[in-house]
Amino acid sequence: MQSGAGMPVTMSDECRQIDLELDGALSQNASERLTWKMSEPALAHLRKCERCRRLYHWLLDGVAPTHPALELVEAVGTRMKKSLAPVTPQSSPRVLAAHFLLVFLLFSAPMIGMMGTAGLHEMNLTQLVGILTVLICSAGLLSFSLAWQMSPGSLHRVPPRIAVIALATGFLVATAVLFPWQEPQSFLEHGWSCLKAGLLMAAPSSLLFWVLVRRGLTLASGMMGASLGAIAGLVGASVLQFTCNRQDATHLLVWHGGVVIVSLVLGVAISWGVKSLLRPRA
Amino acid sequence: MLQVLAPQSEPSNHMREEEPSWQAHASARPWESELPELMIRYQQGDPEAVDELVRKLSGMLIQFLGAFGLSRADTEDLFQECWIRIHSSRHTYRPPEPVLPWVFAIARHTRLDGYRRRRRQENREVLVASPPDLAGPVNDAPEPDLTEFRRMLESLPESQQEVIFMLKVTGMSLEDVARATSSTVGAIKQKAHRAYEKLRLVLEGERK
Numbered sequence: 001m002q003s004g005a006g007m008p009v010t011m012s013d014e015c016r017q018i019d020l021e022l023d024g025a026l027s028q029n030a031s032e033r034l035t036w037k038m039s040e041p042a043l044a045h046l047r048k049c050e051r052c053r054r055l056y057h058w059l060l061d062g063v064a065p066t067h068p069a070l071e072l073v074e075a076v077g078t079r080m081k082k083s084l085a086p087v088t089p090q091s092s093p094r095v096l097a098a099h100f101l102l103v104f105l106l107f108s109a110p111m112i113g114m115m116g117t118a119g120l121h122e123m124n125l126t127q128l129v130g131i132l133t134v135l136i137c138s139a140g141l142l143s144f145s146l147a148w149q150m151s152p153g154s155l156h157r158v159p160p161r162i163a164v165i166a167l168a169t170g171f172l173v174a175t176a177v178l179f180p181w182q183e184p185q186s187f188l189e190h191g192w193s194c195l196k197a198g199l200l201m202a203a204p205s206s207l208l209f210w211v212l213v214r215r216g217l218t219l220a221s222g223m224m225g226a227s228l229g230a231i232a233g234l235v236g237a238s239v240l241q242f243t244c245n246r247q248d249a250t251h252l253l254v255w256h257g258g259v260v261i262v263s264l265v266l267g268v269a270i271s272w273g274v275k276s277l278l279r280p281r282a
Numbered sequence: 283m284l285q286v287l288a289p290q291s292e293p294s295n296h297m298r299e300e301e302p303s304w305q306a307h308a309s310a311r312p313w314e315s316e317l318p319e320l321m322i323r324y325q326q327g328d329p330e331a332v333d334e335l336v337r338k339l340s341g342m343l344i345q346f347l348g349a350f351g352l353s354r355a356d357t358e359d360l361f362q363e364c365w366i367r368i369h370s371s372r373h374t375y376r377p378p379e380p381v382l383p384w385v386f387a388i389a390r391h392t393r394l395d396g397y398r399r400r401r402r403q404e405n406r407e408v409l410v411a412s413p414p415d416l417a418g419p420v421n422d423a424p425e426p427d428l429t430e431f432r433r434m435l436e437s438l439p440e441s442q443q444e445v446i447f448m449l450k451v452t453g454m455s456l457e458d459v460a461r462a463t464s465s466t467v468g469a470i471k472q473k474a475h476r477a478y479e480k481l482r483l484v485l486e487g488e489r490k
Contacts, residue, residue, distance in 0.1 A: 026474070028455055030453030054482070063345075068361065072358060076362055080366075090373050155457065156465065156466065215374075219387060219388070
């Protein structure tokens, strides 16, 4: 690390301790910080380390407020009041996530009922429990991720990107470990029909998910499209898991996993397309 | 609460005679506790609540939107767009959750969309008829602290600027900042620590 004057500057453990102390203060809200006390060793370090002392003072110093032009503020207020109507607050992320899970289950279960359970009979208990756990956990994670993305200012326990990566990793590992690797026979022919069937199931379910998501599009982004596409694709992949009689790892990874991937990519593309259509023109 | 932190060397312009405390953060928004109630009234369609909210939050919002080297005109455009977004998504606020993370999550999104839009325009437009406005405070009054603050802020990468701005100017907690940036508390701490390292260097350079 080099200082501004080119002199080497080292961050001692004591300096890092100051950063941790600051975490302690900044974990509290502004009014609670007034009663916050720095530890004695940290105070002693501040007395001897000018760099830390300067940083501490800089962080504590107030910043002069900016006042926007009065006409601008009035114009904004007038514009908002023109379309002011009572609204019902959106449900909590937990309730929203439960709605997503419900759609997932209500869509998959009847489909499995209609298309038969050939795949179920091909799996042993370990495979069934393993893949079911991955599918349910992924659906739960994506449901919460979508719910958090719909609610500005909510605390994301798992970032949306991580939720998608967890789904992909879980499916990849579970399939690779639990299912046999066999010589592919009619790989393209069978696989293509599975991919088509999976996407045909994902499409209507994505519409249902869209109906739920549309109220929380404030922070809509490509990631929201990806999450929506992934959960819709997961519906297709889950139904295929129970209805398809080809339960070998290659087929599952390429074609059943392909349903999720294609659906996710379509979700991103559609969300960007819609966003660019709605974008204000210069 | 005042902590005794008398500097051993010559006091610089950062070392005021009066030792600073977190008072500046608390006094930046004494009305914070009123915000959830105002938001409820706003959701119920009370026009007075609209005026109150716009009056209380506009300063912080325009400071945030203009803190990243934008021209005055661009800042004002973003400011209006931000309030339109807040208005159209007022149903997504859930009382009694903290209001500032909700507002700043929308403001941040508005700023990022504005940034992407400008980038696209810049890629299309090579020649300009007149030089753009210089980034500066939105009103005409001189604000020396803000200029110094902006200079310090600009020494940081953009993602760290955002975190430091929210922690220092709005007085939000680490969790509130994580909420506003759709991130985790751990990630915010990491960004803040990296920013502290960089700020130490800048402050050190300034002293020399």
